[in-house]
Amino acid sequence: MKRKIELLAPGGDIDAIKAAIVAGADAIYCGLDRFNARNRAENITFADLPGIVRLAHTNNCALFLTLNIVIVESEIPALITLLNRLVNTRIDGLIVQDLGLLYILTHYYPTLQIHASTQLTTHNEGQIHFLSKLNVRRVNLSRELSIQEIHSLTETAHQNSLLTEVFVHGSYCLSFSGICYLSSFNSGNSGNRGRCSQPCRDQYVKTVAGKDYPLNLKDNSAFSDVQALADAGVDSVKIEGRIKKFHYVYTVVKAWRKQLQSLYGQEELCHDDEDLHRVFNRGFSNAFLKGDIDRDMFVDHPRDYSAVYLAETKDGATDENMEEAKRELYDLKTEIITDVRGRIEHLSSEKIPLQISVSGQAGTVLHVVVQTPERSFTVVSDSGLVELKRTKDGGQSLDCDMLAKRLAQLNETEFTIESLETDGLCRGLFLPFKEVSAIRKKIFRELHASQEYVSPIDVPRIKRQGDQMLEPVLSLLLSAEEDLHLCQGSSADTYFQIPDNLENCDSALTSIFVANRGLLPWFPAVLIGESYHAAVEFLQKVKPQRVVTNNSGIAYECWQRGVPWIAGPYLNVANSFSLLCLMGNFNCSGSFISNELKRVQIKAIKKPDDFKLYYSIYHPIVLMTSRQCLFHQVTGCTKDRIDENCLHCCEKSAEITNLKKQTFLIEKTKGNYHTLYGSTHYLNTDVLREIPNFFSSFLVDLRRIQTETRVALDRAELVKLFESYLAGHPGSAEALEKSIQPSTKHQYVKGI
Incomplete structure (x- = not known):
């Protein structure tokens, strides 16, 4: 196979990012400590970001940043401040949910590549066209789609110059992403704000079907479906797990890298997913991808299944075998952690130090020599220096403090000013601020292979209209x-x-x-x-x-x-x-x-x-909409799987109650998906x-x-x-x- 599929890995913290790199990821997605849909992950700070971008790029790995939450009005100024900083990094793409952010990026930040988050619930051709109109370049398709549906949407995406990304490993959501309000309603922690408390994983009062965790799905794993994904034209396969630790990321990414290499080499694909079972999982299913949505997608506990899986390979999950399996997995986890730490300890996400030397005298141009560990270069001002006392309106003297302040924005790149030497600069000289800013831009361009520095963009604030008397209908x-x-x-x-x-x-x-x-x-x-x-x-x-x-x-x-x-x-x-x-x-x-x-x-x-x-x-109050049957674990539906008549003909309802005595209504009407509602x-x-x-x-x-x-x-x-x-x-x-x-x-x- 000549065409390569991007292997996209999660990076919840710096160690996980490094682990993904050494395991063979082609790209990594991570979030900052604000505006991302995994607030429970450790995440990274903006100060970390440029060094991480440099580390990733040095290892032929792209880095995408998640800004994939709904934005409220009061956050717009802080968001624009962040975008003004991000536009001068070498980030490879922003993963976005909010329509307002899509508008801002399209109109004011055209150099930032936009990816549509799974939170946009993309599952039909019209949505591909909608996103294309907003300059989106990649779309993460809904997790509920079959391989045939993915194939059809990928064709449409490619016709509109969009790439498709498919979720292939990690936690399934029971609801269509982006339209789940259960956590928001339940605790005020909105999934659309990155605060999902995962109430679908909670224990409930035992149902008629005898289940304690009626909304809990197994994890997704399309490990055996890589050929079908390739045949469908998928551009990127995404591993979920920004809350997971670095040893988990390494293990899963390494297994997928090996599988993709077998695909590229036209070798026999691996159907043994034992390595994936060695780290946290709830059991695996690929039912959505197969278009065979069945009862077996559920598991009646949210705990780690890895010990159960290992015990069952030892003639059954007896107490004795379970204890032995737990000891074995603990030792294995320790071994993996030690191994991965050894592999990542040499990887540095520190910024590259700059030594800057400034010289000049009245009547000459300002010379700025910039030295990195690998090279040095010189930039000069466009106009000459003058004595401060000769300027018409006075001004600020060109000295070390002034230069440090004016060049400080270089510290928000993959570089940091380690020393600023001005011994060769005569005292009492003047150069307009705009000339010093031009010097900074020249240095930026040299350091970033001719990438132009983008000055902060003043996105116009929307003005409130004058008071209007409205008579609402x-x-x-x-x-x-x-x-x-x-x-x-x-x-x-x-x-x-x-x-x-x-x-x-x-x-x-x-x-x-x-x-x-x-x-x-x-x-x-x-x-x-x-x-x-x-x-x-x-x-x-x-x-x-x-x-x-x-x-x-x-x-x-x-x-x-x-x-x-x-x-x-x-x-x-x-x-x-x-x-x-x-x-x-x-x-x-x-x-x-x-x-x-x-x-x-x-x-x-x-x-x-x-x-x-x-x-x-x-x-x-709609809390979630699901393509899965919500009655399997609640009332014990007689069918083991959803067939073509279920969506058209099924009409029933039931209730579930959690251990906090909150009751929720499950309703299925003819022609509609299963829906979970609030009790009132x-x-x-x-x-x-x-x-x-x-x-x-x-x-x-x-x-x-x-x-x-x-x-x-x-x-x-x-x-x-x-x-x-x-x-x-x-x-x-x-x-x-x-x-x-x-x-x-x-x-x-x-x-x-």
């Missing part, structure tokens, strides 16, 4: 045809839920919209394969006046077809630049603001002119009063999701009461609170 979301009468006699906009799987109900659904021309489609977050194509065809047939979409692929299609569209709440919009991204690039007319935000975070957002903001004030509905009657003249419309979700929330009114009366609330009628908010019980607005209070 009510919007309804329905999912049952029998509820369509609720929009009769009401001025509310009415949205109708489009199912995750559209192929089998397209004609019936089309008939509903044709018969109700004012009805507006509400597209889900996940539309894979034929479901996406059916959704596009549905758009063409129905030609709706407007849509809400939670899927960026449908957003792209609406933009292409001139269909007005609104960004749904599961696109995780949390800052003003995200609004500019959607409006400026895709002619979006409005956006829901994420329900993860608290009042102060919402209030800080500034919308563009001629753009509308939306907010859901009443809804069942969200109700927020404070937002209209606390953030007035901000939202153009408030959504009331009347889909028939049965939580513990009970409503003391019929649905038509409830709609009228919400209309009274928006009209500002006295007592209507209190009446809603009294009529809808129990409910919560925890996310609005806690935020992210």
